[in-house]
Amino acid sequence: MSEHPRTEPATPGATLATAGAAAPATATAPATAPATATATATATATGRAHAAEAARRDREDPLAGTRERFVVDAADDPNGTVYLDGNSLGALPRGVPARMADVIEREWGRDRINSWSDNHWWTAPERIGDRVGALVGAAPGQVVVGDSTSVNVLKAVVAGVRLARGAEGAEPAGADAGPAGGRDEILVDVSTFPTDGYIAESAARLTGCALRAVPAEAIATEATPRTALALVNHVDYRTGRLHDLPGTTAALHAVGAVAVWDLCHSAGALPVDLDAHGVDLAVGCTYKYLNGGPGAPAYLYVAARHQPRFDSPLPGWNSHADPFAMAGAYAPADGAVRGRVGTPDILSMLALESALDAWQGVSVESVRAKSLDLADFFLTCVAAYVPAGAVETLTPAAHAERGSQVALRCADAGEVTERLLARGVVIDYRRPDVLRFGFTPLYTGYADVERAAWALGEVLSAA
Ligand SMILES: Cc1ncc(COP(=O)(O)O)c(C=O)c1O
Ligand SMILES: Nc1c(O)cccc1C(=O)C[C@H](N)C(=O)O
Numbered sequence: 104m105s106e107h108p109r110t111e112p113a114t115p116g117a118t119l120a121t122a123g124a125a126a127p128a129t130a131t132a133p134a135t136a137p138a139t140a141t142a143t144a145t146a147t148a149t150g151r152a153h154a155a156e157a158a159r160r161d162r163e164d165p166l167a168g169t170r171e172r173f174v175v176d177a178a179d180d181p182n183g184t185v186y187l188d189g190n191s192l193g194a195l196p197r198g199v200p201a202r203m204a205d206v207i208e209r210e211w212g213r214d215r216i217n218s219w220s221d222n223h224w225w226t227a228p229e230r231i232g233d234r235v236g237a238l239v240g241a242a243p244g245q246v247v248v249g250d251s252t253s254v255n256v257l258k259a260v261v262a263g264v265r266l267a268r269g270a271e272g273a274e275p276a277g278a279d280a281g282p283a284g285g286r287d288e289i290l291v292d293v294s295t296f297p298t299d300g301y302i303a304e305s306a307a308r309l310t311g312c313a314l315r316a317v318p319a320e321a322i323a324t325e326a327t328p329r330t331a332l333a334l335v336n337h338v339d340y341r342t343g344r345l346h347d348l349p350g351t352t353a354a355l356h357a358v359g360a361v362a363v364w365d366l367c368h369s370a371g372a373l374p375v376d377l378d379a380h381g382v383d384l385a386v387g388c389t390y391k392y393l394n395g396g397p398g399a400p401a402y403l404y405v406a407a408r409h410q411p412r413f414d415s416p417l418p419g420w421n422s423h424a425d426p427f428a429m430a431g432a433y434a435p436a437d438g439a440v441r442g443r444v445g446t447p448d449i450l451s452m453l454a455l456e457s458a459l460d461a462w463q464g465v466s467v468e469s470v471r472a473k474s475l476d477l478a479d480f481f482l483t484c485v486a487a488y489v490p491a492g493a494v495e496t497l498t499p500a501a502h503a504e505r506g507s508q509v510a511l512r513c514a515d516a517g518e519v520t521e522r523l524l525a526r527g528v529v530i531d532y533r534r535p536d537v538l539r540f541g542f543t544p545l546y547t548g549y550a551d552v553e554r555a556a557w558a559l560g561e562v563l564s565a566a
Contacts, residue, residue, distance in 0.1 A: 153484045157553035160480065166473050169545045172197055172461040173394070178548035185528045185551045185558075190340075190368060190508045190541030192457075193394030202457035203425055206450065225421050228400075228421075229439055231456045235402050236391065238364060238459075238467055240376035245404055248389070248455065249438040249447050252367055252401040253298045254417070255386035259440060260289065260306035260334055261416035263361040263384050267331040270359065286360075287312050294320035297342045299365055303334050309416065317347040321356030331351075332361035334384075337375065338368035338506030341533055343498040345369070345506045349380045353432035354382065367391060372507035373471045377404055384409070392507065392543055395455035403442040405545060410438055419444035461545060473544035474507040481509055481540060481552040488560030497537065508541040509557075519562055526558040 139412055152215040162180060163166055165396050174195040176183025186194055197322040204437050210218045219225045227472030232246035239246070250258075267286045291303045293316040300316070307314040310331070317325045322333050333355055352362040364385040369375055377385055389395035415435070420426050422445040425432045435441045438558035482496065513536060531539040540555060 111340075121280045124422055151557050152487055153480075153553050153556075154550070156196045157480070157484075157549040158163075160476075160549035164473065164549070165546055166465070166469060169461065169465060170451045172549060173546040175546045178550040181527075181554075183527065185550045185555050187540045187542065187547065187555055189533055189543035189552065190391055190539060191531050191546070192397060193391055193543060194546055195396070196394050196458045196461040197509045198460055199454050199457045201397070203450070203454055206453045214275075217323060218449075223446075224453075226457065227449065227452050228474075231452060231459070232439060234456070235370070235393065236404070238375075238393070238462065239370050239387070239404070240374060240380075240402055241386070242377055242378055242407070245378075245407055245410075245439055246400045246402050247379075247405075247442040248400050248452060249443055250401055250403075250450070251398075252365065252386050252388045253302055255358070255401050255403040255442075256299050256302045256334065256363075256365070256443070258415050258417055259305055259333065259363045259384040259386050261362050262312040262413050263307070263332040264289065264312060266383070266412055267359065269414075271389075278554075280336050280554045286329060288327075288331060288393070289314050290321065290322055290326060290333035290360075291316050292335050292339075292346070293317055293332075294319070294339055294341065295336050296330055296365065296367065299334055299336065301526055319344075319351070323347070325353050326355050326358045326360050328358050330355070330358055332362040332363055334363045334365065336365045336368070338372070339511060340368055340507075341497070341508045341537055343368075343508040343510045345373070345499075345504050345541070348382070350557065352380050352382055368506050368508070369491070370435070371467070371470070372474055374467050375507055378406070382406065389458075390454050391541075393455070394458045394461060394545075396451060396458065399451050399455045399458075400448055403439075405439055405442055410441060413441050415441060415444075417444045420519070421445055421447070446465055465545065470544045474542050475502050475505075477542040477544065477547060477549065477552055478496055478505065478507070478509050480549055481542070481556055484553050484556030485559065487510070488556050489563055490560070493563040494538075495558075507543070508539050510556075512536050512540045513563065518562075519559070522557070522562040523558055525562065528558045530555070 110475045173195060175186055210222045214222055228247045231248045233243040235247035235248060262383060288305055289312045289316060291300055291309045304314050312331055320333055322335060335351060336345055337348055348364060355362045361383045364382055366385055366387035370387045383406055388401045400418055418433050422436055422441050424436045474541060475529040494511040494513045498505050516536045516538050519534050523530055533539060558562055
């Protein structure tokens with residue numbers, strides 16, 4: 104469930120003008136280009152010690168140009184919105200509306216049914232899957248886009264248990280009921296995003312396994328020869344902690360278990376390198392750092408070596424070897440197509456395809472470098488602007504242990520989130536006491552994070 108308090112009117116600039124003595128004098132100035140210099144000068148005059156540095160970093164940022172590919176407010180416009188919620192819903196890439204108009208008016212409106220072949224709708228899940236794959240380190244042919252992350256978790260966990268059992272001949276193919284002389288346990292990280300935990304529990308019942316929740320850091324040591332698989336969140340949605348994908352995957356393999364990773368909070372934010380680390384199965388959403396839009400289709404990665412034995416619990420006609428044979432008996436297609444189920448949501452899928460154009464010429468490595476730098480700079484600004492002891496940082500300081508968000512714990516976090524919104528700073532609140540600041544390097548600038556830290560300081564100084 105989302106926690107996005109929304110107050111009316113949500114006109115950040117108007118509220119900022121009445122935000123108290125520390126508010127910049129130019130708060131009601133129109134959003135014009137010279138606002139950059141004005142805002143920086145005003146910010147410095149009002150004690151914003153890091154404002155000038157933020158402006159300098161933005162000028163020197165090699166990724167500064169990609170911001171124009173998105174619909175976001177100007178970084179230095181004090182009336183504009185600072186959007187630090189791309190870890191929930193990524194901003195709109197500029198090319199998407201025109202592409203959607205074309206899809207709706209021409210492909211659907213005029214070409215109609217022929218679009219399945221002529222406009223390549225039928226093969227969109229694999230085609231777009233390859234583009235997502237390139238961003239998570241998967242060679243072509245292993246990622247298919249479709250359904251929600253929740254649904255793909257079910258596919259991955261049930262099929263993963265079948266893979267783990269089948270590898271040893273411990274169970275007759277197709278029999279899921281009851282432990283079959285071995286692999287009868289599924290591990291899930293104890294702080295998992297809820298949907299993964301709910302679905303893993305159901306998948307455990309479907310496969311006759313027991314579900315055991317352990318800290319993600321302990322999965323490597325808790326896995327035993329009874330473990331069929333572990334479902335692990337690559338980045339913790341609440342704290343922003345990055346879990347050890349290479350080490351945990353290797354430890355699971357050492358006991359013959361399958362590694363299933365949820366990449367919702369890492370895909371598009373940091374290098375994942377699925378193939379390089381020998382991951383078995385992975386799932387993730389595309390509406391966060393991949394900016395695919397609300398409810399954009401998710402994806403499923405099935406490592407090529409597992410595809411011939413990938414036995415989906417949701418075998419639909421779209422994953423049939425010959426869908427239009429309309430055969431009574433199911434025969435799975437080869438490759439990643441095996442992960443499909445029913446008719447794909449073409450409008451959302453093609454919006455995602457267009458959104459991925461925003462990655463043109465950008466490496467995930469460069470995004471990661473800026474993400475870490477943005478978070479470091481944000482924490483420096485928080486330390487300078489926020490009263491001592493008012494917040495506690497939940498996100499690990501070590502770069503190797505964090506994703507692309509900073510989570511701060513503070514009293515009255517829901518109220519603080521509303522007050523930040525009133526100052527034009529959009530973040531997430533997770534009950535009971537967590538503020539999440541998400542950084543999307545393709546469009547988040549240093550002035551954004553400086554302004555967010557300043558606003559947080561204002562709010563907590565007034566508390
Ligand atoms: C880690 C994680 N997994 C799964 C989900 C849920 O995916 P969906 O609601 O798209 O099925 C989310 C966010 O909503 C998430 O953060
Ligand atoms: N998927 C969401 C939605 O449909 C509405 C609001 C928020 C979301 C989210 O993605 C929440 C997100 N997974 C989280 O990390 O909390």
